[in-house]
Amino acid sequence: MAVLGFALLAAAVLALLVLVHRYVWRRLVGDTTTAGSLPRRAGTVAAYVLPLLSVGALVSGRTGTPFWLQQVLAWPGYLWLAALLYLTLALLAGELVRPLLSRLLARRAGDEPEAAAETVPAEPVTVAQGSTVTTAAPPAAAPLGDTPAPAAAPLADTPAPAPAAPSRRLFVARAVGGAAAVAGLGTTGYGAYGVLRGPRVKRVAVPLARLPRSAHGFRIAVVSDIHLGPVLGRAHTQRIVDAVNRTQPDLIAVVGDLVDGSVEDLGPAAEPLAGLRSRHGAFFVTGNHEYYSGAAEWVDHVRELGLHPLENSRVEIDGFDLAGVNDIAGESEGQGPDFGRALGDRDxxxxxxxxxxQPVVIDEAVEHGVDLQLSGHTHGGQLWPGNYIAELSNPTVAGLERYGDTQLYVTRGAGAWGPPVRVGAPSDITVVELASRRA
Structure with a gap:
């Protein structure tokens, strides 16, 4: 039954993608170009090739595809997924504009009076023929300034009529399609620039009732969802390390989803993490993507880089306990979160x-008397309106919220999964400054 359900879901998603691509092709290519033209042919080829690249980018990482080929597929394939989203949204918005623009153009065309030819009134002509007087009708008046029309020229000498202007429907299709293309591709480009530029630093003060005065002002640099992979590599890691070190934190917390790939492929990309500097060191917990990438190997590798993995365990820091639990994705390997081991016997x-x-474990944190939980996973939605979808499965999508006596802080993450694009959810590194109420 599970296999059947997955197959039905996959078929539904595939059908939706086909329909969306058909709609985008029609509005951007079919309605705006003429049959057989070069733009029509190029747009049609793109409508087949781009989705194939996207599928290749999505499946290549889990099918043993050579890493160099993953990189080749990832950039165009993932970027097209983001572009498809915003092109579709822009075109749907254009459906509201399309009838209004057509009506406006029709009204303007109807209000333009046709130029009427001015004529000179003619008097009847009286001709005397012997004893008979005959009144003849005058010749048809010619427009002012015109000369009498010459005799009709032979048909072969008649000049060809000027080509007709594009129809109103074609003009509207091109105007709306062009605007949608600029809006959709511009949004995608700006979102990609935000990811490649690197995360910005946020600062949040969090008061803790049990924090002693000696730990007042303790600063934790929270980093999550770096997502090293075929798109984001060593340069991305170095930007993050530099940004963290500039904050001069007392402790660094790397809260999962470091990688999308094996140690063999991404080990060199992770090497700059060895340069993280803080007074109490850097700590690491697994995210769900580590369990798609060989979690045990990565835990060993980050330890070699100088980070301290917290696998359902804790350490005592000056003034508080720092605990870490494995991600719930580890349950499939018998390595899920164990709050009893991490927090059960503490003071x-x-x-x-x-x-x-993942923020969803907040109920367990409340039950075990945690003062502050640090999480990531949501990316803040990453691609608007994805934040509304993220809200359906996460108690907090981004920022600081309170659950009973426990506070939950969720960072939007420092990287991006899939499309290297963020819209409405900029990447961040957060410096959480602990505050004592006794200070």
């Missing part, structure tokens, strides 16, 4: 800060 008079990749 409840001390403040506790928990590193957990």
């Amino acid at each position: 409840r008079t001390r403040a506790a800060v928990l590193m957990a990749h």
Whole structure:
């Protein structure tokens, strides 16, 4: 039954993608170009090739495809997914504009009076023929300034009529399609620039009731969802390390989803993490993507780089306990979160800060008396309106919220999964400054 359900879901998604691509082709290519023209042929080829690249980018990482080929497929394939989203949204908005523009053009055309030819009135002509007087009708008046029309020229000498202007429907299709293309591709480009530029630093003050005065002002640099892979590589890691080190934190918390690939392929891209600097070191917990990429190997590798993995465990820091739990995706390997091991026997008079990749474990954190949970996973939605979808499965999508006596902070993450594009959810590194109420 599970296999059947997955097959039906996959078929539904595939049918939706076909319909969306058909709609985008029609509005951007079919309605705006003429049959057999070069733009029509090029647009049709793109309508077949781009979705194939996207499918290749999505499946190549899990099918043993050579890493160089993954990189070749990833850039155009993933970028097209983001572009498809915003082209579709822009074209749907254009459907509202299309009838209004057609009506406006029709009204303007109807209000333009046709130029009427001015004529000179003619008097009847009286001709005397002997004893008979005959009154003859005058010849048809010619427009002012015109000379009498010459005799009709032979048909072969008649000049060809001027080519007709594009129809109103074609003009509207091109205007709306062009505007949608500029809006959709411009949004995608700006979102990609935001990711490649690197995350911005945010600062958040979090008061903890049990934090002693000696730990007031303790700064934790929270980094999540770096997503090293075929698109974001070593340069991306170095930008993040430089940004974190500039904040001069007391402790660094790397909260999962570091990679999308094996140690063999991405080990060199992760090497700059060895340059992270803080007074109490850098700590790491797994995210769901580590379990798609060989979590055990990555835990060992980040340890070699100088980070301290917290696998359902905790350490005592000056003034509070720092705990970490494995991601819930690890349950498939018998390595899921174990709050009892991480927090069960601790001194409840001390403040506790928990590193957990997914916000959904907040109920367990509340039950175990955690003061502050640090999470990522949501990307803040990454691609608007994805934030509304993320809200359906996460208690908090981004920012700081309180659940009973426990506070939850969710960072939007420092990278991007799939399309290297963010819209409405800029990437960030957050410096969480702990505050003592006794200070």
